[in-house]
Amino acid sequence: xxxxxxxxxxxxxxxxxxxxxxxxxxxxxxxxxxxxxxxxxxxxxxxxxxxxxxxxxxxxxxxxxxxxxxxxxxxxxxxxxxxxxxxxxxxxxxxxxxxxxxxxxxxxxxxxxxxxx
Amino acid sequence: xxxxxxxxxxxxxxxxxxxxxxxxxxxxxxxxxxxxxxxxxxxxxxxxxxxxxxxxxxxxxxxxxxxxxxxxxxxxxxxxxxxxxxxxxxxxxxxxxxxxxxxxxxxxxxxxxxxxxx
Numbered sequence: 001x002x003x004x005x006x007x008x009x010x011x012x013x014x015x016x017x018x019x020x021x022x023x024x025x026x027x028x029x030x031x032x033x034x035x036x037x038x039x040x041x042x043x044x045x046x047x048x049x050x051x052x053x054x055x056x057x058x059x060x061x062x063x064x065x066x067x068x069x070x071x072x073x074x075x076x077x078x079x080x081x082x083x084x085x086x087x088x089x090x091x092x093x094x095x096x097x098x099x100x101x102x103x104x105x106x107x108x109x110x111x112x113x114x115x116x117x
Numbered sequence: 118x119x120x121x122x123x124x125x126x127x128x129x130x131x132x133x134x135x136x137x138x139x140x141x142x143x144x145x146x147x148x149x150x151x152x153x154x155x156x157x158x159x160x161x162x163x164x165x166x167x168x169x170x171x172x173x174x175x176x177x178x179x180x181x182x183x184x185x186x187x188x189x190x191x192x193x194x195x196x197x198x199x200x201x202x203x204x205x206x207x208x209x210x211x212x213x214x215x216x217x218x219x220x221x222x223x224x225x226x227x228x229x230x231x232x233x234x235x
Contacts, residue, residue, distance in 0.1 A: 034221065034222050041228070044223075097221040108161065110159075
């Protein structure tokens with residue numbers, strides 16, 4: 001099956017710093033990737049849709065200047081949490097879309113746990 | 118906007134027994150997909166089963182089957198012969214059929230934590 005890799009899996013940073021999380025599709029090209037946020041024992045909430053070569057589409061209530069998304073290639077999307085604060089601590093998961101013969105398939109990364117001190 | 122509701126925050130089952138997880142959804146669209154995902158403690162999302170709305174036949178994957186009631190907008194997951202490895206958080210999810218730049222985004226329910234007792 002297709003593989004999506006996220007890095008880092010865990011990151012701890014100080015308040016006020018910025019953190020970048022990478023999402024890579026290892027064996028297929030993904031023109032579209034999705035970024036979700038998940039608090040402990042809660043659901044996944046879509047933050048934004050990342051499209052290669054264009055600006056990301058953010059969900060209502062998500063600060064685009066706070067969560068910068070770049071999708072510069074067909075295999076890589078990055079999420080940068082700028083000026084991170086403790087309330088940004090969460091689990092971030094990406095999902096890459098593949099268009100196959102059987103239609104749309106979605107593949108999830110392993111997730112990245114961000115802790116802001 | 119589509120919504121997905123899982124009304125059971127937690128469920129438990131004895132090993133080898135059967136358990137059913139509930140899910141309801143709301144949409145004005147006629148074509149869409151429904152999914153059940155499993156999230157074990159590792160937090161990796163694992164696709165369990167999917168159902169196309171245009172198919173009347175309920176999807177089945179080994180010990181996992183669904184009861185899809187389109188008119189009632191209900192999509193429950195039945196796990197037969199439960200195993201210890203089935204313990205996880207289960208999410209019901211909806212995806213529209215139509216295209217667009219956000220084609221493929223999922224709307225998730227709140228999740229159900231399943232405990233399997235030996």
